[in-house]
Amino acid sequence: MLERWARTLRTPLGLTAAGLVAVVLALAVFGPLVWGDAAEAVNTENILADPSSRHWAGTDNLGRDILARVVVASRLSLLLALLAVTITVAAGLVLGTAPFLLGRRSGRLVSAAVNIAVAFPGLLLALFFAVVFGVGATGAVLAIGLAGAPAFARLIQTLVAGITAREYVAAARTVGIGRFRILIRHVLPNIAEPLVVNATIGAGTALLSFAGLSFLGIGVQAPSYDWGRLLFDGIAAIYGNALAALVPGAAVLVAGLAFNLFGESIAKGLGLSTELGVRNLALPRRKPVDGPEFPEPGTTTPDVVLEVRDLEVTLPGAHGHVRPVRGVSFTVRRGEAVGLVGESGSGKSLTALAITKLVAEYGRVDASRLELLGNDLLAPETAVRRRVLGTSMAMVFQDPSTAFNPTRRIGRQLAEVATEHHGMKRSEAMNRAVDRLEAVRIPGAERRARQYPHEFSGGMRQRAMIGMGVMGSPALIVADEPTTALDVTVQGQVLDLLSTIRRTDDVALILISHDVAVVGEVCDRVMVMYAGRIVEDLPAAGLRGLARHPYTRALIEAVPDMNTDLDKPLATIHGRPVTPADNPVGCAFAARCPLADDLCHAEDPPLAARPDLSDGHRVACWHADEPLPSERNSGELVKAP
Known part of the structure; x- marks a missing residue:
C-alpha cells in the first residue's frame, strides 16, 4: 500500500x-x-x-x-x-x-x-x-x-x-x-x-x-x-x-x-478510474411432478442430509422470465459423494447456488421441497436457519483467488466462522483456524494464518477454502469445480483431500465438474445435467458401460483414455447447448442427438427408473436401450446387472 x-x-x-x-x-x-x-x-x-x-x-x-x-x-x-x-x-x-x-x-x-x-x-x-x-x-x-x-x-x-x-x-x-x-x-x-x-x-x-x-x-x-x-x-x-x-x-x-x-x-x-432494477419474480410454488419416490413432507430419513424436489431457479431475461434450472430432484445421504456434470450453461453451478441460498436477489428459487438435515431452506430467513447454513453446509467455490477477501488475513477469515456460530473468543477461533489449515495439509499453518490471500499459491488457496468449510462440523460440502485452473498434480491433491474429509468425518459431498471422468473416480453417484434438467442419475462404478442417455455417452466418449485411437479425430458433441431462454418443445437434447425422432421433438421424457437398470439408476430418454451409431459395431453398450 x-x-x-x-x-x-x-x-x-x-x-x-x-x-x-x-x-x-x-x-x-x-x-x-x-x-x-x-x-x-x-x-x-x-x-x-x-x-x-x-x-x-x-x-x-x-x-x-x-x-x-x-x-x-x-x-x-x-x-x-x-x-x-x-x-x-x-x-x-x-x-x-x-x-x-x-x-x-x-x-x-x-x-x-x-x-x-x-x-x-x-x-x-x-x-x-x-x-x-x-x-x-x-x-x-x-x-x-x-x-x-x-x-x-x-x-x-x-x-x-x-x-x-x-x-x-x-x-x-x-x-x-x-x-x-x-x-x-x-x-x-x-x-x-x-x-x-x-x-x-x-x-x-x-x-x-x-x-x-x-x-x-x-x-x-x-x-x-x-x-x-x-x-x-x-x-x-x-x-x-x-x-x-x-x-x-x-x-x-x-x-x-x-x-x-x-x-x-x-x-x-x-490504477483506478474517476469516471463515474429488476422486476420482482413473484411466482407461485411449483406443484410436485411425477418422479421418484420421496418422503412425505414433515418426515426426514435419518441418513438423508439434503433433499431436493422439483427445484427451479427463475431469472429475469430480456424477453421475460427464464428458468435455467427446471424440476431438479435428488437426495444426498450422509457420507455419500454425488457428482454433478454437464457442459457450461447446463445449470450445475446455479443448482448449487440455489441449494446454498446464494442465488442473486433478483432471482427466485422455488421447490416443492428443499431441506438440509430436515430444515426447510425455503422458510423465511432467521438466525437459526443462518446458523444451520453456516455450520452444516460448506461451499468450496470455483475460483479461490476471488473467494477470499484480499484485505483480510487468511486466519481471520477462517476464524470468523467460529466466532459467529460457535461462540468462540478470537484467540480460540484463531487456534481453530490454524488447526484447520493443518488439517488441509498447509505447511507452516501458524505462519500462513497471518498471511494474506495473495501470498498463497492457487492450490494452497483452494485448500484454505476447504479449511474454511470444515471450521465447523459440516454435514454437506458443495464443491463447485474446485480444481479449475489448477495443474494436474494439485487437482489430484485437492480431490484426495475432499475424499479424505468425506471418509473421515462421514460428510456428504456434491462435486460439480465438467469432467465426467474425474467425477466418476471420486463420487458414488453421477447426475448428468442438460438444459437445466437432470437427464441421467446413475452409479459411478462402471460409468462407461452403464450410461444410457445419449448425452451422457457422448460426454464419456469425448474424454480420451489410454485406448483412444490417436489416428482418428477426437470425439465431439455435435451442435451447441440450448440457452435457458430458448428451450425447445420436447427433449432439449433432440437437436444434437443421433437417435432423436418425432417423439423426442414433441414430448420431453420424464426422469424415471427402468426395469432393466440397476437400483437408483434413472434416465430421461425415449431411446435409452438403443446404441449410438458409434457403438453399434463396438459392443460398448452393456446391460446392467
Missing part, C-alpha cells in the same frame, strides 16, 4: 499536485497566525489603494491588505469545503449502501431516488438546498454537502454491487454473517481506495461551489469572509484595481486545481 502511494507521488503529476496541496494546507494552517493582524488592520487613510510594494494586491474599502485577507481566508475556505465533503461522503455512504442493507424492494426505492437526484445539475441542487437551509455558512455547508451526495451514492452503489458479487461475500453470507457486518468487514475495505480518490476530487469541487455561493451572497456573511466573499467584494473595484478580484479568484482556482490534480494522480497511480 505505501509503495503504491509512494509510486504515485514520484510521477510528475503526483509530485506537482502534492506540492500544491501542501502549499494550500500550509497557508490554511499558518496564514492566520502570520498575516492575521495585517488582514484585520483598518487604515482609513489608505482606502482602495493601488497595488504597491507595501500592499501587493492593494487595499479594500477599509484600507485592509487584500493579499493578507486572501491568505487568511484560506483556512475558512478549506474548512468549510472539507465539512461539505464530509457530509457528501457520509450521506453518499448511507444512500449508496442502502440497497445492499435494505434488500431488493426497499433498496430499489432508494436507488430510484438517487437516480432522480443525479439527473439534476449539482449547482441547481446546491441552490435549492441553500434556499431551504437559509443564507449563511451553515446553510451553504449543508447545501453543498447534500448536493454532492447523489453522485457519490451512485458511485458507491456501483462499487458495492461489484464487491458483493464476489465469492468471499457469498461465503460470508453462507456462514450466516449479517449484511451490516459484511459491509464493514468485506465491502468497505475493498472500495476504500476509489472512495478516497473521489473524495479528494470532491474537495476541489466543493471548494469551487462554496466560493460560488459566497460570491452570490448566500454563503459566508460579513464580518466573516472566505475566498468567494472576497471575490464578490473585489468585483466592485475591478476597474480601479483588477488584482482585488484576480487574487481571490486565483486562490480559488489554484486550490481547486490542486485537489483535483491530487485526486487524479492518486487514481492513475492506483
